[in-house]
Amino acid sequence: MREWQKRNGLGMPARRSRGVLVLAAILLGGAWAAAQTPSGHALTELQGTLRDSQSLPIAGATLILQAAGAAKPLTAETDNQGAYAIPAVAAGTYSVRAEKSGFAAAAIPNVTLAAGERKRLDLVLEPSPPAAHGAPAASEGIHFSDQPQFTVAGLTNWTYAGGYGSDSRLQASESLTQETRTLGAGPVQPGSAASAAQLDELLKERGNVRAVLAHHETAELDQRLGDLDERLGNPLEAVREYERAVRLEPSERNYFDWGSELLLHRASGPAVEVFTQGRLAYPRSMRMLMGLGVACYARGDYEQAVRWLSAAADLDPADRQPYLFLGKMESASPTPLEGVDRQLERFLRLHPSDAWANYYASLSRWKRLRGSQDAAGIEQVKRLADCALELDPRLGEAWILRGNLAAQAHDWNAAVRAYQQALQAAPLLEEPHYRLALAYRRMGWEADAQRETGIYEQESRERDAQAEGRREEIQQFVIVWKGEASSRAPH
Numbered sequence: 001m002r003e004w005q006k007r008n009g010l011g012m013p014a015r016r017s018r019g020v021l022v023l024a025a026i027l028l029g030g031a032w033a034a035a036q037t038p039s040g041h042a043l044t045e046l047q048g049t050l051r052d053s054q055s056l057p058i059a060g061a062t063l064i065l066q067a068a069g070a071a072k073p074l075t076a077e078t079d080n081q082g083a084y085a086i087p088a089v090a091a092g093t094y095s096v097r098a099e100k101s102g103f104a105a106a107a108i109p110n111v112t113l114a115a116g117e118r119k120r121l122d123l124v125l126e127p128s129p130p131a132a133h134g135a136p137a138a139s140e141g142i143h144f145s146d147q148p149q150f151t152v153a154g155l156t157n158w159t160y161a162g163g164y165g166s167d168s169r170l171q172a173s174e175s176l177t178q179e180t181r182t183l184g185a186g187p188v189q190p191g192s193a194a195s196a197a198q199l200d201e202l203l204k205e206r207g208n209v210r211a212v213l214a215h216h217e218t219a220e221l222d223q224r225l226g227d228l229d230e231r232l233g234n235p236l237e238a239v240r241e242y243e244r245a246v247r248l249e250p251s252e253r254n255y256f257d258w259g260s261e262l263l264l265h266r267a268s269g270p271a272v273e274v275f276t277q278g279r280l281a282y283p284r285s286m287r288m289l290m291g292l293g294v295a296c297y298a299r300g301d302y303e304q305a306v307r308w309l310s311a312a313a314d315l316d317p318a319d320r321q322p323y324l325f326l327g328k329m330e331s332a333s334p335t336p337l338e339g340v341d342r343q344l345e346r347f348l349r350l351h352p353s354d355a356w357a358n359y360y361a362s363l364s365r366w367k368r369l370r371g372s373q374d375a376a377g378i379e380q381v382k383r384l385a386d387c388a389l390e391l392d393p394r395l396g397e398a399w400i401l402r403g404n405l406a407a408q409a410h411d412w413n414a415a416v417r418a419y420q421q422a423l424q425a426a427p428l429l430e431e432p433h434y435r436l437a438l439a440y441r442r443m444g445w446e447a448d449a450q451r452e453t454g455i456y457e458q459e460s461r462e463r464d465a466q467a468e469g470r471r472e473e474i475q476q477f478v479i480v481w482k483g484e485a486s487s488r489a490p491h
Contacts, residue, residue, distance in 0.1 A: 155476065180290060225237075255274065365377065433453075
């Protein structure tokens with residue numbers, strides 16, 4: 001088995017467990033003369049082989065490709081060489097299932113097929129273990145041991161990273177990334193603020209860990225070395241140590257630390273890949289789902305972000321954290337995010353005495369009522385905002401919403417009072433100054449409007465400078481995707 005893995009470039013062997021193990025799920029891309037739909041959209045093709053643990057082909061196996069919501073799946077049967085092909089497949093996300101008598105069925109819930117690609121999915125199936133009399137059949141399982149489809153090639157300054165969407169979404173992404181990092185068992189804070197004595201201690205400990213690793217490598221030591229390198233400002237070494245830890249021991253923590261390190265350094269695409277593999281290996285891990293959701297959000301895939309954070313909320317509906325992440329995303333979005341309202345309403349039902357639950361429910365409802373004449377709905381939003389403020393009068397965001405509701409009704413005096421309350425409750429918020437400037441201008445108080453505009457612009461400049469300083473401390477990984485040039489369909 002080890003020799004077969006070496007020949008196929010799979011690196012360390014995966015840990016075996018009872019039931020089926022998909023020991024190799026290798027997605028390879030290649031340019032091809034793409035088929036076309038009548039509308040001119042390029043179709044893709046899925047192909048590959050099914051083999052047993054001795055690298056022998058499995059003939060007559062059935063591969064099932066099922067799109068979400070599709071009535072009928074696409075199927076293919078392997079030939080004598082274990083090969084299969086499903087041509088002319090529409091782009092999208094599919095579940096894949098392989099079945100063969102004498103083998104435990106294997107399933108991969110999410111395989112993304114892009115337009116114009118030829119993708120390869122090679123699977124290795126384990127024989128069905130004999131079950132004791134009366135015992136349930138072995139459960140299905142999946143484990144990835146393939147090499148990642150990316151390489152961390154170096155570091156660059158954040159200023160070359162580019163942006164996506166609005167400034168508020170970028171701020172939310174950065175905030176969620178930092179909060180995701182703290183979900184780890186031992187959060188590692190990057191930066192160079194350590195004192196000389198602390199720096200000496202970190203360097204000494206790193207030297208000790210490296211000395212032990214030279215004679216005996218373990219996943220725990222690799223993981224610890226990754227923590228130390230991140231704290232010492234060596235993220236390139238850190239991410240490679242985290243990857244080695246996963247190769248040695250694909251534990252839930254090691255997957256999460258690897259993915260969150262990539263996410264921290266703005267490698268959201270690779271982070272999605274790692275968190276996806278971690279989720280498949282640990283489907284009941286809430287923080288893996290949350291990491292995957294934040295990684296999708298960081299790369300601008302808001303629909304998938306909501307999907308995975310909602311799945312995290314479904315694992316334990318009483319846990320506040322996924323709802324708070326969803327609420328922050330909703331706050332940063334200029335338009336309502338599909339599906340978030342249902343989760344925030346559940347947050348409110350489960351935590352009616354939580355100020356944030358009341359605020360986020362009121363914000364979500366208000367966004368969906370903009371431009372409507374639903375007086376009863378607006379009154380409900382006001383009641384929820386007021387309830388949030390009764391529970392926590394320091395919740396400046398709720399005061400801003402209360403002011404916005406008053407401004408929507410053209411009650412400028414009430415709006416001004418609410419925005420002033422927001423500043424008293426949360427002096428670091430910038431938005432109340434902007435809102436006050438608008439309200440004063442509506443009231444004809446131009447001098448007051450100009451004063452608030454000046455304060456807002458000054459605080460915005462200071463915030464931007466601080467944010468830029470933080471970004472410079474966290475360098476961006478340079479990512480090279482394997483087979484990138486060949487995986488693109490010709491134009």
